[in-house]
Amino acid sequence: MSETFKGSLLVVDDDQHIREAIADYLRSLGHRTETAGTCREAIRRMDEYPFDVVVCDVNLPDLDGFHLLEWAVDNTPDTAVIMLTGYGTIESAVEAIRIGAFDYLTKPLIDDELNLAVTRALEKRKIVEENRNLRAQLDERYGLNNIIGRDYKMLKLYDMIEAVADTRTTVLILGESGTGKTMTARAIHQLSSRRDKPFVEVACGALPDTLLESELFGHVAGAFTGATTDKMGKFLQADGGTLFLDEIATASPSLQVKLLRVLQDREFEPVGGTKTYKVDVRLILATNQDLEDLVRQGKFREDLYYRINVITLTQPPLRERIGDIPLLAEHYLKEFNEQNGKKVKRFDDAAMQAMQRYHWPGNVRELINVVERAVVLCKGDVITLQDLPETLRRDDSTIRGLAARAGAGSLKEALVEPERQIIIDALEANGWNRQATAKALGINRTTLYKKMKKYGISYERQMMGQL
Ligand SMILES: Nc1ncnc2c1ncn2[C@@H]1O[C@H](COP(=O)(O)OP(=O)(O)OP(=O)(O)O)[C@@H](O)[C@H]1O
Ligand SMILES: [Mg+2]
Structure with a gap:
């Protein structure tokens, strides 16, 4: 075991001979070992370097070993402290464990006992570290963890979220209302290194143009009627973090100009103000409208569209x-x-x-x-x-309804659309795996291929239709 766990150790004992003997022995086992002769010196060293294990005598000339132990428990909780107590002083051993020592050994020291205690301490430390890494991974996943869905399109979405999260790239989220755009935006923030900074959401459609500008960029007193005091905008509030602008398609032309500027130069002035603010904000935008179409109609600036359309995530409808x-x-x-x-x-x-x-x-x-x-x-x-x-x-009666609506038409015709839809749904539910889909539908694969061809169903076409 000791072969695999080599640690950084500190031996604290006022008796130079004992100290060096212990240190030499630990070095001979392959541990990087330093020494200290007093409590104060030990604290100074531990303050500078996070030792894995400290082997410490109870009796020290300045402050006793308990003082060091207490300090370690408070300041370097990851360091395991092994106390060395005099023979027959069981009370101090009990006390040491109570305070938080990893173990205690009685003097005179037996090499094998020391070896065993150090090895155990290093193993425990390794387990603690592994647990911590595991938890960190969970934390990282947390953002995605509360998003439910195993559909192929959702898996793709998770991949995209993970890929873009820890960048500063502007992200545009498309999707119908209630598909989880806000959730995705939060997950991106949560998975980024900005997670400890603010996540600020603004529903752009909920405010009239003029108010929206001051909501985002703030205003100075007197900028307009009712602006009696300076107000900090959402961009400043989100500084260092993520700003999520929902319903971006509703932005007025003048707001679009300001957004373009803040995207390009990361700076802006509050409404009615002259002072320029610089911000470090990651922007995520969302819309359920066809921005490209709005660009064609001249309602959305083309240059802004290209700025925000760098990475697009699409929330699949339920x-x-x-x-x-x-x-x-x-x-x-x-x-x-x-x-x-x-x-x-x-x-x-x-x-x-x-x-x-x-x-x-x-x-x-x-x-x-x-x-x-x-x-x-x-x-x-x-x-x-x-x-x-x-x-x-x-x-629930849609299919019957469709058939009824087909009226005079043949049964075959009436069944075309429902059949097409059933096949698409089954493909979706099975991640477009044809084998699995055919099985789920109770038909063979060749029949599925034929029907897909007949109805013009293809994965690419479905994806395109969705955008
Ligand atoms: N995949 C999901 N798993 C679990 N809950 C979800 C999922 N997607 C959405 N929700 C929940 O559905 C509700 C709506 O989601 P969200 O607000 O993110 O949608 P939205 O697209 O932002 O809607 P809107 O267009 O109205 O702003 C929320 O309560 C959210 O927690
Ligand atoms: Mg939302």
Whole structure:
């Protein structure tokens, strides 16, 4: 064992002979070993360097070994302290352990005992370090951890989030309302080295133009009626961190100019002010509108569009990842059970199927509302169709509706669109793995290929359609 764990050690003893004998022995085992003769000297050394293990005599000329131990517990908690006590002084040994010593040994020292104690201390330290790394990894993942979804498109999204997080690149998030744009923006922040600095979100669509400018850039007293005092804007608040601007498509032309400047030069002036502020802000923007189209219509500046369209992340709508619906529903079922002190166990098959067939215009947010409502309404311990809103139950008959609407048309024609949709949904749910999709649909792979060809279904086309 001692072969694998070599540490940096400090031996503290006032008796030079003993001190050097211990140190030589530890060096002979391969540990990098230093020595100190007094408590003060030891503290000075430990202050400068994080030793793995300190071997310390209780009796020291200036302050006793307990003082050093206490100091170590407070200041270098990662360092293991092994106390050396005189023979027969069991009280001080007990006291040492109580204060936080890793171990104690009685003098005269036996080499093997010392070796064993040091090895154990180094092993424990290694385990502590490994645990810490593990926790750090979890922390890192935390941002992504609360995002639920195993659909292929979500996996792609996680990859993108991880890839862009620790850069300063401006990110544009596209997606319908309720698809998780804010969640993604937060995850990017959480996974970046800016995580300890502010994450500031502004819903641009919620404020009239003039107010929005002062909200973002601040204003000086007297800048406009009602501006009685200086106000710090969100850009300054987010300094060092991340600013998330939602509904960016609603920005007025003059705001767009200011945004362009702050993106290019990282500086701005508050409304009505002349002082220029420099900021270090990472920008994430989101919209559910087609910015390219707005550029074509002359409603959104082309230069700004190119500035913000560096990295684009697309949140898939819920209806395009129906495989995730049970995961989300069960997650929020648990949450609302806790909130409402209920013990609803699950959704019955009909309810789950209705949820998977529904088109979810409000996406995950809508699903959360539906689950909450169902938990509250549910009388037994299983959620049934009756606990779902009317719209979902009606949606349940979509296929029958489509067939009815086809009216005079042949049954075959009426079934084209539902069949196409079912195939797309199944492909989505199986990450476009054809083998798995064919299996899920109960048809063979050749039949699936033929149908995909017939309906013009391809992964590329689906992805394009989504943007
Ligand atoms: N993948 C997901 N896993 C778990 N919860 C999610 C997921 N996506 C979204 N949510 C939840 O759904 C709700 C809506 O998400 P969020 O606010 O991020 O969406 P949004 O796209 O920003 O919506 P809006 O367009 O209205 O701003 C939030 O409560 C969020 O926690
Ligand atoms: Mg949002």
